[in-house]
Amino acid sequence: MNPDICRERENATFNTETLTNMLDGSAEKTRRRREIESLVINDPDFQHDDPNFMSRSERYDAAVKKSSQMIMKLRDYGISDPEEIYFYKRTARRTFHEAFGLHYTMFLPTLYSQCTPEQQKKWLPLAENFKALGTYAQTELGHGTHIRKLETTATYDPSTQEFVLNCPTVSSIKWWPGGLGKTSNHAIVLAQLYTLGKCHGLHAFIVPIRCMKTHQPLPGVTVGDIGPKFGFEEVDNGYLKLENVRIPRENMLMKYAQVEPDGSYLKPPSDKLTYGTMVFIRAMIVGESARALSKSCTIAIRYSAVRHQSELRPGEPEPQILDYQAQQYKLFPLLAAAYAFTFVGQYMSDTYHRITGHINQGDFSQLPELHALAAGLKAFTTWTANAGIEVCRMACGGHGYLCCSGLPDIYVTFTPTCTYEGENTVMMLQTARFLVKCYRQAREGQQLSGTVSYLNEQQRLQPQPVSSRPTVVNINDLASLVEAYKLRAAKLVEVAAKSLQGELQRSISQEDAWNNSSIELVRASDAHCHYVVVELFAAKLSEISDTAVHSVLNTLALLYALHGITLNSGDFLQLSQITQRIKALLVEIRPNAVALVDSFDYNDEMLNSVLGRYDGNVYESMFEWAKRSPLNRTEVRSFIIFNIIQKK
Numbered sequence: 001m002n003p004d005i006c007r008e009r010e011n012a013t014f015n016t017e018t019l020t021n022m023l024d025g026s027a028e029k030t031r032r033r034r035e036i037e038s039l040v041i042n043d044p045d046f047q048h049d050d051p052n053f054m055s056r057s058e059r060y061d062a063a064v065k066k067s068s069q070m071i072m073k074l075r076d077y078g079i080s081d082p083e084e085i086y087f088y089k090r091t092a093r094r095t096f097h098e099a100f101g102l103h104y105t106m107f108l109p110t111l112y113s114q115c116t117p118e119q120q121k122k123w124l125p126l127a128e129n130f131k132a133l134g135t136y137a138q139t140e141l142g143h144g145t146h147i148r149k150l151e152t153t154a155t156y157d158p159s160t161q162e163f164v165l166n167c168p169t170v171s172s173i174k175w176w177p178g179g180l181g182k183t184s185n186h187a188i189v190l191a192q193l194y195t196l197g198k199c200h201g202l203h204a205f206i207v208p209i210r211c212m213k214t215h216q217p218l219p220g221v222t223v224g225d226i227g228p229k230f231g232f233e234e235v236d237n238g239y240l241k242l243e244n245v246r247i248p249r250e251n252m253l254m255k256y257a258q259v260e261p262d263g264s265y266l267k268p269p270s271d272k273l274t275y276g277t278m279v280f281i282r283a284m285i286v287g288e289s290a291r292a293l294s295k296s297c298t299i300a301i302r303y304s305a306v307r308h309q310s311e312l313r314p315g316e317p318e319p320q321i322l323d324y325q326a327q328q329y330k331l332f333p334l335l336a337a338a339y340a341f342t343f344v345g346q347y348m349s350d351t352y353h354r355i356t357g358h359i360n361q362g363d364f365s366q367l368p369e370l371h372a373l374a375a376g377l378k379a380f381t382t383w384t385a386n387a388g389i390e391v392c393r394m395a396c397g398g399h400g401y402l403c404c405s406g407l408p409d410i411y412v413t414f415t416p417t418c419t420y421e422g423e424n425t426v427m428m429l430q431t432a433r434f435l436v437k438c439y440r441q442a443r444e445g446q447q448l449s450g451t452v453s454y455l456n457e458q459q460r461l462q463p464q465p466v467s468s469r470p471t472v473v474n475i476n477d478l479a480s481l482v483e484a485y486k487l488r489a490a491k492l493v494e495v496a497a498k499s500l501q502g503e504l505q506r507s508i509s510q511e512d513a514w515n516n517s518s519i520e521l522v523r524a525s526d527a528h529c530h531y532v533v534v535e536l537f538a539a540k541l542s543e544i545s546d547t548a549v550h551s552v553l554n555t556l557a558l559l560y561a562l563h564g565i566t567l568n569s570g571d572f573l574q575l576s577q578i579t580q581r582i583k584a585l586l587v588e589i590r591p592n593a594v595a596l597v598d599s600f601d602y603n604d605e606m607l608n609s610v611l612g613r614y615d616g617n618v619y620e621s622m623f624e625w626a627k628r629s630p631l632n633r634t635e636v637r638s639f640i641i642f643n644i645i646q647k648k
């Protein structure tokens with residue numbers, strides 16, 4: 001054992017085991033988690049080669065093998081509790097994703113939440129036994145964010161009681177779904193429902209895409225892998241083109257909306273229930289942010305304790321790099337954020353389960369708040385963690401750039417969380433939509449509850465606007481800092497609402513007013529989420545009885561809150577004039593933006609990007625490029641999949 005790191009542990013002021021137990025929930029939960037982890041760590045079947053030394057195809061094959069081994073072993077061990085399955089899998093996966101990831105995270109959860117009892121009876125045994133291996137096929141080449149504009153259609157044919165699915169254009173080809181390219185034999189396809197000549201918007205359908213015996217694509221189905229990516233190399237994110245694919249009426253997920261045999265349509269209680277699986281994963285991603293950041297901090301801080309570099313005082317031995325104030329300033333606020341996000345992740349998971357419990361009882365009243373919280377906190381925590389992983393990598397100097405540091409893999413695996421399950425800016429704007437609505441309700445005298453209850457105060461304090469209230473902070477008192485964050489959030493929600501109002505007074509449309517206020521709106525959401533995180537961190541402290549642990553977490557909570565203030569000090573001053581000027585400059589630059597990048601004069605070969613092509617033919621060239629992927633040379637990539645399906 002390195003003596004430096006031993007000394008660090010000896011000098012700690014609190015018992016690490018006590019804090020670990022607190023993070024796990026109890027000493028017993030820690031024991032059980034460790035027991036499950038050791039099942040993987042001591043299993044020779046999981047001692048695979050380093051994926052960094054494998055080709056993409058080998059990585060995919062190894063991931064499929066690992067996924068199928070996990071299924072068998074979990075069965076053998078009799079592990080069925082979802083949390084325990086998760087502990088087992090995250091230990092086996094390490095930093096990477098698993099080949100059947102979408103089956104677990106989106107296909108199964110969608111079946112659980114959107115099937116009727118009869119549909120569950122048919123599909124759950126197939127899916128739970130991996131006879132039906134599934135994915136969630138929503139995004140298309142042309143649209144990921146604006147899902148109302150998805151182009152894939154499902155047209156009901158009453159004469160045969162079937163839906164006919166079609167991807168009528170290049171831009172309507174499903175693009176991105178994990179496990180779609182080679183692994184899945186079923187997909188939950190999100191498509192525009194047409195019945196009796198009328199479009200009823202997006203609905204979910206179970207579509208068989210490959211033969212359950214041969215794994216060959218079914219008639220009318222063109223399916224394949226989209227090619228190498230920034231990371232996620234073990235996952236076969238795929239494309240799917242459907243041409244006159246017929247599925248039985250019963251394959252539409254009908255828990256909420258229904259199509260009768262004669263084609264008549266029954267509306268769901270809320271048309272946003274189709275989006276439920278996305279809300280679930282967004283809520284879960286908050287905890288993933290905490291894990292990616294805490295892993296990165298562990299690597300960077302342990303390494304900083306054993307790495308010696310430069311001279312602090314002439315003639316003395318080189319210090320541990322952790323002794324440099326600059327190094328501490330990089331890493332410790334991230335460490336504080338990793339703790340904060342751990343607590344927020346637990347809160348988000350609890351809140352999701354509590355509110356979906358109410359939804360299952362037919363009470364949809366808290367759905368908007370759940371959506372706003374999940375969307376905002378997903379964006380807030382993934383942005384911070386994403387940037388933080390890079391800070392950790394750079395804090396390790398040159399060695400951080402090696403794959404063996406683990407940090408590049410963490411980064412490339414984590415960074416798409418800022419994009420998938422809802423692009424972060426778009427998610428922040430969804431939260432802003434809720435906040436502005438709440439602000440208006442508070443102004444009308446309605447009493448708000450939950451995380452937005454601070455907006456009630458703005459009503460009580462009228463006529464003095466929130467923005468004119470001074471921010472007086474006792475920087476040593478967490479409660480006072482929570483108040484400062486609350487006030488900042490209230491201020492920025494007010495600024496955003498006033499910007500919208502101002503734009504509307506210039507008699508432009510709601511939509512243009514919204515677009516012209518988006519900078520303020522995103523800031524308002526960011527401030528709201530930041531307040532929620534600080535508030536939850538402070539609330540967690542009140543539950544801790546061990547004084548040494550309380551003390552160290554209190555220090556982290558203060559650092560988190562104060563560091564956040566220094567990063568956003570502008571919000572505590574008045575910078576509105578500068579913001580106005582920046583906006584005017586954006587408008588000025590807009591007409592010249594393309595010409596300005598053309599002026600750099602990169603030819604296509606040098607740029608080497610389908611997205612940055614001179615001719616702008618993005619979709620076609622992406623499709624052409626994907627077809628060249630080695631994984632697409634054969635329809636059935638490996639017999640491993642085939643065997644798994646056969647064995648069930």
Ligand SMILES: CCCCCCCC/C=C\CCCCCCCC(=O)SCCNC(=O)CCNC(=O)[C@H](O)C(C)(C)COP(=O)(O)OP(=O)(O)OC[C@H]1O[C@@H](n2cnc3c(N)ncnc32)[C@H](O)[C@@H]1OP(=O)(O)O
Pocket residue numbers: 082086101104105109136138139144145146147148178272275276278279281284285288367368371419420421422423426430433434437
């Ligand atoms: C079992 C174990 C589990 C373990 C878990 C471990 C963790 C896992 C971690 C990692 C592995 C996962 C790997 C995943 C891989 C990635 C998968 C994918 O990426 S799948 C595709 C995702 N695609 C998107 O997210 C599209 C984003 N776009 C949208 O959601 C919509 O288009 C949106 C929200 C941007 C706009 O939707 P509009 O156009 O229908 O809605 P508007 O007109 O803006 O609003 C109408 C009303 O609907 C509400 N609304 C919108 N979305 C809602 C929602 N989801 N729920 C409730 N209300 C919603 C709004 O708040 C608004 O409400 P008002 O009118 O103001 O009252």
Ligand SMILES: Cc1cc2nc3c(=O)[nH]c(=O)nc-3n(C[C@H](O)[C@H](O)[C@H](O)COP(=O)(O)OP(=O)(O)OC[C@H]3O[C@@H](n4cnc5c(N)ncnc54)[C@H](O)[C@@H]3O)c2cc1C
Pocket residue numbers: 102136137138139142143144145146175176177178232237416419420421422423424425426429
């Ligand atoms: C690794 C990975 C795995 C994925 N897995 C799946 C999967 O399993 N199933 C699936 O269906 N999809 C999947 N996706 C797709 C993913 O969900 C989408 O990429 C994501 O929803 C973002 O949509 P987009 O790509 O259309 O981005 P775009 O919306 O085109 O975003 C581009 C830019 O436009 C901006 N923008 C867009 N709309 C607005 C707006 N209204 N206001 C302001 N700015 C805006 C964004 O902020 C962003 O800066 C995956 C993606 C990745 C990267």
